Structure formats: C-alpha cells, structure tokens
Amino acid sequence: MEKKRKKKPGLFLTVLPLYVFTICFVVGPLLYMIALSFATNGNGSDTIWRFTLDNYKKIGEPVYLESFVQSFQLAITSTVLIMLMGYPFGYFMAKLSEKGKKRMMLLIMIPFWTSSLIRMYGWIIILQAKGVLNGILMKLGLIQEPLKILYSYPAVVVGMVYALLPFMILSVYSSVEKMDWSLVEAARDLGAGRARAFFDVTLKLTLPGLLTGVILTFIPSMGLFFIADILGGNKIVLVGNVIQDQVTRGSNWPFAAALAVVLMILTSLMIWLYRKITHVKDLEGFF
Amino acid sequence: MKKKIIAGILCAALGATMLAGCGESKEENNKELVLYTWEGLFPQEVLDSFEEETGIRIINSNFDSNETMFEKVQQADGGDYDVVIGDDYIIEQVVNADLAQELDKGKLDNYKNINPLYQSQFYDPENKYTIPHGAGIPLIVYDPEQVDIDIKGYADLWDESLEDQIATIASYRAVEGMVLLTMGKSMNEEDPEVIKEAGEKLKELAPNIRMIQDTNTQNALLNGEASVAILYTSQVIAALQENPDLEVVYPEEGLGFGIMNFFIPKNAPDTEEAYQFLNYILEPEVAAECFDFVGYYCTNKAADDLVNPDLVVPDSVTKGEIIQNVSTEAEEVYNQNWTEFKAACD
Numbered sequence: 081m082e083k084k085r086k087k088k089p090g091l092f093l094t095v096l097p098l099y100v101f102t103i104c105f106v107v108g109p110l111l112y113m114i115a116l117s118f119a120t121n122g123n124g125s126d127t128i129w130r131f132t133l134d135n136y137k138k139i140g141e142p143v144y145l146e147s148f149v150q151s152f153q154l155a156i157t158s159t160v161l162i163m164l165m166g167y168p169f170g171y172f173m174a175k176l177s178e179k180g181k182k183r184m185m186l187l188i189m190i191p192f193w194t195s196s197l198i199r200m201y202g203w204i205i206i207l208q209a210k211g212v213l214n215g216i217l218m219k220l221g222l223i224q225e226p227l228k229i230l231y232s233y234p235a236v237v238v239g240m241v242y243a244l245l246p247f248m249i250l251s252v253y254s255s256v257e258k259m260d261w262s263l264v265e266a267a268r269d270l271g272a273g274r275a276r277a278f279f280d281v282t283l284k285l286t287l288p289g290l291l292t293g294v295i296l297t298f299i300p301s302m303g304l305f306f307i308a309d310i311l312g313g314n315k316i317v318l319v320g321n322v323i324q325d326q327v328t329r330g331s332n333w334p335f336a337a338a339l340a341v342v343l344m345i346l347t348s349l350m351i352w353l354y355r356k357i358t359h360v361k362d363l364e365g366f367f
Numbered sequence: 368m369k370k371k372i373i374a375g376i377l378c379a380a381l382g383a384t385m386l387a388g389c390g391e392s393k394e395e396n397n398k399e400l401v402l403y404t405w406e407g408l409f410p411q412e413v414l415d416s417f418e419e420e421t422g423i424r425i426i427n428s429n430f431d432s433n434e435t436m437f438e439k440v441q442q443a444d445g446g447d448y449d450v451v452i453g454d455d456y457i458i459e460q461v462v463n464a465d466l467a468q469e470l471d472k473g474k475l476d477n478y479k480n481i482n483p484l485y486q487s488q489f490y491d492p493e494n495k496y497t498i499p500h501g502a503g504i505p506l507i508v509y510d511p512e513q514v515d516i517d518i519k520g521y522a523d524l525w526d527e528s529l530e531d532q533i534a535t536i537a538s539y540r541a542v543e544g545m546v547l548l549t550m551g552k553s554m555n556e557e558d559p560e561v562i563k564e565a566g567e568k569l570k571e572l573a574p575n576i577r578m579i580q581d582t583n584t585q586n587a588l589l590n591g592e593a594s595v596a597i598l599y600t601s602q603v604i605a606a607l608q609e610n611p612d613l614e615v616v617y618p619e620e621g622l623g624f625g626i627m628n629f630f631i632p633k634n635a636p637d638t639e640e641a642y643q644f645l646n647y648i649l650e651p652e653v654a655a656e657c658f659d660f661v662g663y664y665c666t667n668k669a670a671d672d673l674v675n676p677d678l679v680v681p682d683s684v685t686k687g688e689i690i691q692n693v694s695t696e697a698e699e700v701y702n703q704n705w706t707e708f709k710a711a712c713d
Binding site: 121122141143144146147150208209210211226228230231233309312313314315316317321322325326329332 | 531534537539576577578579580590591592695699702703705706707709710712713
C-alpha cells in the first residue's frame with residue numbers, strides 16, 4: 081500500500097474527493113446520529129448532551145416494539161409479493177427481442193418521471209369509495225356496496241408493491257440477460273427436465289440478481305412511511321412513521337436517532353442473514 | 368488597477384443608496400401607519416378605503432412566522448411598527464417581554480363590538496393589550512344522510528354506529544384535547560396520570576377511525592370515505608363550499624381555539640394612526656369583509672350578521688380554550704398516547 085502511494089501520489093489525490101464526500105456526508109452524519117441517540121431530550125426541540133440509555137429503553141415499550149414488528153411484517157409481505165411478480169417479469173423480459181426489451185424498459189421507466197408521492201395520490205383515485213376500482217366492480221355487478229379498500233392494510237401493500245416492483249424487475253432482468261444460456265442447454269442435454277434445469281441452473285445463476293432485488297425492495301419498504309400515511313390513512317404505524325413523528329411534532333430527536341440506529345442494525349442483520357442463507361457473496365451490480 | 372476601479376464604483380454606489388435612503392425618510396413627514404402582519408390578511412380594498420378616508424399612508428410589511436415577528440419586534444424594542452398581529456401563544460411572549468402597549472380603550476369607539484367569547488384568554492386575561500382578529504376552531508362536521516345519530520359533542524364520536532366512519536386531523540394535541548374535554552378536564556392538562564387516562568379513552572375511539580391526516584382531510588368526507596370528520600377551520604369552510612348539506616357541530620363540551628390578535632408595540636411611532644386603524648377594522652362592515660376574505664371565525668360580534676354565516680360561532684357556545692405548551696413530561700405522554708392510538712386504529 082505504502083509503496084504504491086509513493087509511486088503514484090496522484091492516484092491518492094483522485095480518490096480524495098470521494099473520501100472527503102463519504103466522511104462529510106455519510107460517516108459524519110452517521111456518527112452524529114449515534115451520538116445523538118445517547119443524548120437527553122430537552123424542552124421543545126432542544127437536545128441536552130448528557131449521556132443516557134433512556135432512548136433505547138424507551139424502544140422496549142410495547143407500542144414502539146409493535147411498530148418494528150409491523151414494519152418487518154409489511155416489508156416481508158411486500159418483498160415476497162414483489163419477488164413473486166418481479167422475478168417472472170424480469171425473466172421473460174430478458175427473453176424478449178432487442179426491440180421488445182427496449183420498449184419494455186421504457187414502459188418501466190415512464191412512471192419514474194413522476195414523483196412517487198404523486199403516483200400514490202393516483203392510487204387514492206383508483207381505490208377510494210367512489211373511485212375507479214369500485215366503479216368497475218359495481219358496474220360488473222360483483223359487489224353492491226363500495227368496498228372499503230383505501231386506508232387499509234391491503235392498500236398499503238398495493239402501494240409498496242407498486243412503488244418497488246421496478247427495482248426487482250430491473251435487477252432480475254440484468255442478471256438473467258447476462259446468463260449463459262448454453263449452461264441450461266447443457267443441463268437439458270444431460271437429461272434434466274425443464275423444471276429441474278430452471279431450479280438447478282437458471283435460478284442459481286440469477287440468484288445474485290434476485291438478492292439485489294430483495295435488498296433494494298426490503299430496505300426501502302421499511303422506511304417508506306409516506307405510503308402508510310397516504311394509502312393507510314396514517315393508521316399503520318411503521319418505524320418510519322414513528323421516527324418522522326419524533327423529529328417533527330414530538331420534537332424528540334434523541335429518541336428518533338435511537339430508533340434509526342436500531343432500525344439500521346436490524347436491517348443490516350437481515351441482509352447478513354439473507355446472504356448466509358443464499359450463500360451469495362456479491363450483490364449484482366452493487367457494492 | 369481594474370479591481371480598484373470596480374471597488375471605487377461599488378463604494379460610490381453604496382454611498383449613493385445610503386444617501387437616497389436618508390432622503391426618503393426625511394420626505395415622510397406625512398401621516399403614515401406601519402402594519403406588520405401575515406401576508407394576505409387584509410383585502411386590498413379595506414386598506415385602500417382606509418387610506419382614502421383618513422389620508423394616512425399604509426406601509427404593510429409581512430412576516431411568515433410568529434417567531435420572525437417576535438424577533439423583529441424585539442429587535443426594534445417595540446418600535447418601528449404601529450400595528451402588529453400574532454397568534455395566541457406568541458402574544459403571551461410579547462406581553463411577557465413587555466413589548467405591547469396598554470390600549471387606551473377611550474380611543475376605540477368600536478371596542479364594544481368584539482365578541483367576548485374570544486377575550487380574556489391566557490395571554491391577556493384582563494384584555495389590556497390585545498384585540499382579537501379571527502379565530503381557528505377545529506370542529507366536527509358530518510354528513511346527516513349517512514349518519515343515523517344526532518352528533519352534539521365529542522362524546523358522540525364514540526358511538527358504535529360510527530364504526531370506521533371518522534376522518535380526523537392529525538393534530539394530536541387538538542384531538543387529545545377533545546378527549547380531555549369529554550372527561551371534564553382542561554385541554555392543557557399537565558397531570559401525566561390524567562393524560563394517560565385520556566389516552567386509554569382515545570384508544571377506545573380507534574375502531575371508529577377511518578383515517579388520520581392533516582392535509583385536505585375534508586376530502587375524505589366529500590368523496591364518501593368517511594361520514595364524520597374532525598376538521599380545521601379552513602377545511603370546514605372548504606367542505607361546506609362543496610357540500611352545503613353537511614352538518615357542522617359546535618361540540619357542547621367546549622371548543623379549542625386558535626386566536627389571532629392585534630397589538631400596538633410599546634414604542635410604536637404613530638400611535639394615533641394605530642388607534643384610528645384598529646377602530647376602523649373593528650367597524651362591523653370592515654370586519655365582515657376581512658373575515659370573509661381570510662376565512663377565519665368572526666371575532667366581531669357586531670359583524671356576525673354581515674359575515675358568511677359559516678364563520679359565526681352560535682350563541683350556545685360559551686367556552687373555548689387555547690392549546691398551550693405543556694411541560695416536557697406531559698408532552699411525552701401526549702405523544703405516546705398518539706402513537707398508541709394510531710397503532711390501535713389499524
């Protein structure tokens with residue numbers, strides 16, 4: 081290391097901005113947050129820099145523990161649904177013609193041109209009592225009274241799946257596209273059935289893509305509190321909502337910091353566990 | 368060299384503008400009045416006709432938060448401005464900092480027009496310093512076609528027939544204050560035990576809650592998601608505009624107020640003009656025009672017949688309380704109550 085640096089001092093200078101950026105905007109705030117989580121909450125939004133573990137003890141109260149459980153449940157539900165929908169989507173998309181792939185990619189990207197917040201408001205119009213979905217169902221005579229879909233748990237799941245599905249599709253797509261199809265052919269030649277060839281070869285080769293997709297959907301779905309706000313009518317309390325509440329109306333920043341630290345530890349743990357189980361070392365295209 | 372020239376020009380420009388500033392202030396010997404208010408508080412016609420009637424030139428400067436206003440008035444040591452407006456809680460700070468002038472009511476013929484319901488509040492118990500101008504009141508609004516019971520107060524919200532029917536604003540102090548009122552307590556209860564009790568009672572309301580949201584809450588009522596709603600004043604007015612058949616409830620347990628107040632700063636340069644202006648604003652016709660314009664509840668009794676009837680609190684209401692800051696311990700309990708309530712709603 082030392083030798084190299086001596087040989088090319090310029091090289092170190094080129095990565096310096098990166099270090100500075102990371103320290104200023106990632107490591108610094110992170111350390112500040114960890115420090116803050118041990119501080120005492122003062123009057124209003126003041127923070128008193130006196131060491132305390134109270135913030136962490138407070139997380140042990142049932143209502144806050146419950147919010148963690150809720151968040152994990154919702155994140156797992158959404159991620160599983162996204163996996164079930166996104167994997168086949170990405171898989172078949174990779175098998176389209178070049179032109180088809182491009183078109184499909186465009187269609188997936190178009191929604192990103194609008195703010196996700198506004199797209200969630202779009203779902204309100206679809207799901208509300210006098211909305212599009214209820215209108216269609218009633219026209220078809222399937223229901224007599226409008227269903228109460230909006231401001232419920234399923235509505236939040238719909239929002240989550242809708243918001244995060246593209247990330248799964250794209251990461252599965254990129255990994256299926258890169259796959260060497262001759263390996264599948266070889267498996268088939270050697271007598272594996274379609275299903276066996278898929279599970280033994282295709283799935284295993286595309287697992288890194290799937291894992292990237294899972295991480296890209298699982299982590300955000302822990303924190304997308306505005307979806308629970310807008311489509312859940314604020315009735316589903318996720319950790320993200322609690323943190324937001326504590327930073328804004330509750331004005332208890334140290335507690336919010338403690339919640340964020342615990343959330344971070346738990347998500348890292350989940351990722352670590354997932355990698356252990358699937359034996360995947362690298363995340364496709366990331367890290 | 369070039370730099371020096373540029374610097375020279377800049378210095379000259381600076382000097383010139385300073386001189387220009389001096390000149391301006393010298394010219395203003397005529398009568399004038401400096402207002403310091405929220406932007407869009409007065410309709411332009413009201414200000415124009417005051418200028419016409421009296422020949423006083425109005426200089427209207429605006430602030431965007433109560434805190435900015437307080438800071439500026441403090442910096443000027445109660446000078447610079449002649450009439451200032453502020454919300455209840457900041458007025459308390461203004462009065463405590465001795466920045467407001469005691470009003471000479473002999474100069475305000477129209478003082479009697481003020482609705483006493485909005486007076487004698489915590490920030491000015493003896494009504495020495497302030498003149499209320501507009502109130503915000505969270506209220507219950509419901510659709511009588513979809514609700515079978517007659518809602519008279521907060522207590523009726525717990526009725527079983529309202530299951531999954533109520534949309535509410537997300538102001539936790541306002542909502543928990545309502546619960547406290549049903550228990551015969553103050554909206555500003557400080558005793559953690561009592562607040563906890565209110566939290567338990569609030570949780571019993573959870574099955575009836577359809578959604579909790581601070582913005583455009585009235586939409587839930589208008590698009591059929593909910594049949595009852597707890598709304599802010601602006602939302603009540605917006606809902607009634609869209610559907611005049613909605614029923615507004617002035618809960619019998621009492622109301623939660625937010626009140627804007629005028630005061631004259633301690634060292635106001637143009638006191639006489641300030642009184643003239645306040646007296647003018649207290650005229651029923653002018654007041655009605657103002658409240659119609661801003662959409663806040665009318666605090667001028669004499670203007671009640673002239674203003675949009677939706678902005679008049681009925682005579683049956685005799686009690687209103689303003690939500691104030693509470694101790695950190697109490698605040699924490701209020702907060703936790705709210706989180707528990709939201710979780711229970713699911």
